[in-house]
Amino acid sequence: MNVWEGVNAYKEARTFCELWGVNGVVLVDEEGELVEQLGVRGVPTNILVDEDGTITCVGASTPRELEEAVQGLLGPDCPLEPPAAAAGWHWQTEPERIEEQIGSRGARPTDI
Amino acid sequence: MSGRPDESQHDLAAQTRGDAPVVVEPVVVEGGPSCRVDTGGEGRAYRVLGEVPVGLDPEGVVVDPRTGLIYVACSRSNAVTVVEPDDLQVVATIPVGGEPIDIAVDDRTGKVFTADARSDQVSVIDADTHTISGTIPVGNYPAGLCIDVARRRLYSGDAIGSTMSVIDLDTCERIGVVEAELGAGAIASDLEVGRVYCVNFVASTVTVVDAETLDILGTLPLLAGPCAVGVQRTTGHVFIADSLASTVTRIDGRQLEKVAEMPVPNAPVGLAVGGRDDRLYVANRGDGSVSVMGLDGVEWSRIPVGTAPGGVCEDPLHPGRILVANAGSGTITVAEDLLEGPPATRVIETTHPMVGSKMPALRLPDLWTKELHDLGEWAGKKYVINVFASW
Numbered sequence: 001m002n003v004w005e006g007v008n009a010y011k012e013a014r015t016f017c018e019l020w021g022v023n024g025v026v027l028v029d030e031e032g033e034l035v036e037q038l039g040v041r042g043v044p045t046n047i048l049v050d051e052d053g054t055i056t057c058v059g060a061s062t063p064r065e066l067e068e069a070v071q072g073l074l075g076p077d078c079p080l081e082p083p084a085a086a087a088g089w090h091w092q093t094e095p096e097r098i099e100e101q102i103g104s105r106g107a108r109p110t111d112i
Numbered sequence: 113m114s115g116r117p118d119e120s121q122h123d124l125a126a127q128t129r130g131d132a133p134v135v136v137e138p139v140v141v142e143g144g145p146s147c148r149v150d151t152g153g154e155g156r157a158y159r160v161l162g163e164v165p166v167g168l169d170p171e172g173v174v175v176d177p178r179t180g181l182i183y184v185a186c187s188r189s190n191a192v193t194v195v196e197p198d199d200l201q202v203v204a205t206i207p208v209g210g211e212p213i214d215i216a217v218d219d220r221t222g223k224v225f226t227a228d229a230r231s232d233q234v235s236v237i238d239a240d241t242h243t244i245s246g247t248i249p250v251g252n253y254p255a256g257l258c259i260d261v262a263r264r265r266l267y268s269g270d271a272i273g274s275t276m277s278v279i280d281l282d283t284c285e286r287i288g289v290v291e292a293e294l295g296a297g298a299i300a301s302d303l304e305v306g307r308v309y310c311v312n313f314v315a316s317t318v319t320v321v322d323a324e325t326l327d328i329l330g331t332l333p334l335l336a337g338p339c340a341v342g343v344q345r346t347t348g349h350v351f352i353a354d355s356l357a358s359t360v361t362r363i364d365g366r367q368l369e370k371v372a373e374m375p376v377p378n379a380p381v382g383l384a385v386g387g388r389d390d391r392l393y394v395a396n397r398g399d400g401s402v403s404v405m406g407l408d409g410v411e412w413s414r415i416p417v418g419t420a421p422g423g424v425c426e427d428p429l430h431p432g433r434i435l436v437a438n439a440g441s442g443t444i445t446v447a448e449d450l451l452e453g454p455p456a457t458r459v460i461e462t463t464h465p466m467v468g469s470k471m472p473a474l475r476l477p478d479l480w481t482k483e484l485h486d487l488g489e490w491a492g493k494k495y496v497i498n499v500f501a502s503w
Contacts, residue, residue, distance in 0.1 A: 001476070001497050001498065001499050001500070002267055002479060002498070002500060002501065002502070003440070003499055004419065004420060004439070004440040004441075004501045005501060005502060005503075006169050007168055007188050010479060010503070012307060012502040012503075014479060014480075015296055016500075016502035018481065024377065025414035025476070025478055025485060026368060026474040026478065026479035026483060027478060027479070028476060028477050028478070028479050029476055032440075033474065034472060034474050034476065035499060037472045038466050038472070039124050039464065039465055039466050040206045040302050040399045040419075041398075041399055041400025041401070041419055041420075042378065042379065042396065042398040042419055042420040042421070042440065043302070043397060043398060043420050043440070043499055043501045044379060044398055044498060044499060044500050045378075045380070045398055045498075045499040045502050046497070046498050046499070047330055047496065047497040047499065048494075048495075048496050049471050049490070049494065049496075049497070050494050051382055051491075051492050051493055051494050052466065052469060052491075053470050053488075053491055054471075055466050055467055055468065055469050055470070055471060056467065057464075057467060058464035058466050058467060059378060059398070059399075059464060061378050061379050061398045062356070062357060065358075068495075069281075070496065072188075073494050073496075074494065076232045076468045077148045080442050084139065084417075
């Protein structure tokens with residue numbers, strides 16, 4: 001869920017998602033209505049919700065915290081799989097991708 | 113983990129979404145045990161003096177010690193907002209280049225500099241007239257600035273160019289380039305021994321440079337996403353905020369050795385070493401707070417600020433007064449750290465108030481299709497919502 005862009009929210013969020021390989025449903029809370037109701041004070045924030053719609057965690061921003069929170073949500077009978085290496089590139093091991101996508105003058109792809 | 117929402121701050125934040133800065137009356141919020149900090153007595157840990165709307169996505173903040181004026185780089189407004197410190201009124205808005213991220217002031221010449229990331233330049237503002245007096249071409253995507261008063265230099269961390277530009281403060285010309293690494297941004301200098309530290313966000317490293325020769329003395333690995341750095345004057349220890357690891361790394365800069373990795377609340381993006389040299393101010397972007405930390409990593413207090421804070425500095429004219437740029441709410445928070453030293457007891461962690469509550473019913477559009485989604489459509493499933501912004 002994208003929040004607080006301030007200006008050109010769809011353009012900025014699409015560029016960000018394309019850059020970092022974010023697929024699937026991305027909700028746009030342009031006015032910050034939902035995050036205010038949820039008491040979210042910053043980004044990144046992860047919100048975990050169980051099957052009856054109850055919030056079980058707000059926060060969990062680091063990979064380890066998120067992994068622990070998701071494991072807690074799923075329960076011991078559903079161990080998490082290792083990170084999907086085949087899912088694509090990693091920003092720290094293939095930084096040249098960032099340079100390629102951002103372009104030679106710091107412009108983002110949708111600026112061009 | 114998030115800070116307790118404060119109604120007065122929400123009201124102010126709601127006024128910040130337009131392009132034009134809005135002047136509001138300062139708000140005073142006393143901080144103490146009711147704000148999650150147990151000082152062990154009647155004393156207050158902090159006082160929030162006000163939150164001022166300044167523009168879109170403020171990232172950098174600095175005080176001109178000659179005048180006390182506060183300068184804020186509002187990256188999505190492509191402008192610098194100037195705030196008068198006593199009544200917290202906006203007194204000027206100065207257009208600069210594209211996406212100013214960091215800001216620095218040279219009090220000898222009265223120049224204010226901004227790193228204009230999307231223009232590959234540093235803008236030079238005459239602080240006496242609040243007009244642009246020039247621009248300096250630097251490397252690709254400058255994101256951090258540091259003034260070296262001893263050598264009359266300005267350093268610029270050029271993130272996509274993977275360089276550190278060296279600028280003569282008096283002629284405003286680029287006089288050197290140091291090859292850093294991808295994501296070069298925040299910079300700090302140790303004037304005592306003449307070393308410069310350039311942290312590289314993407315590479316997750318810090319490049320250590322000899323300030324005299326501009327030779328690279330070493331490169332140290334860091335945890336993920338380092339994006340702010342400060343130096344303790346007396347020891348030369350370097351403190352680096354690792355935004356994606358939620359830690360502050362402490363390095364002995366003179367020995368080039370890592371000393372400690374200290375956890376902080378959530379996504380530290382800003383960091384300043386306090387003028388008393390005994391504490392750090394760490395802006396937690398994911399938590400809407402600033403941690404006041406001892407140099408050993410113990411959190412002394414946690415000050416609630418606006419949403420998604422980033423740049424933080426201490427007012428050189430008012431020791432203990434801190435200024436925080438809140439990217440989410442488009443504001444700066446002005447607060448006073450009232451602690452003389454470590455409190456008798458420490459910050460109390462609490463569960464976020466929404467845990468155990470039901471998800472609100474709301475319909476929001478999808479980024480790709482603009483089709484409205486009702487959050488209820490995921491009922492019966494377990495799911496995670498990741499809340500993010502592109503900046």
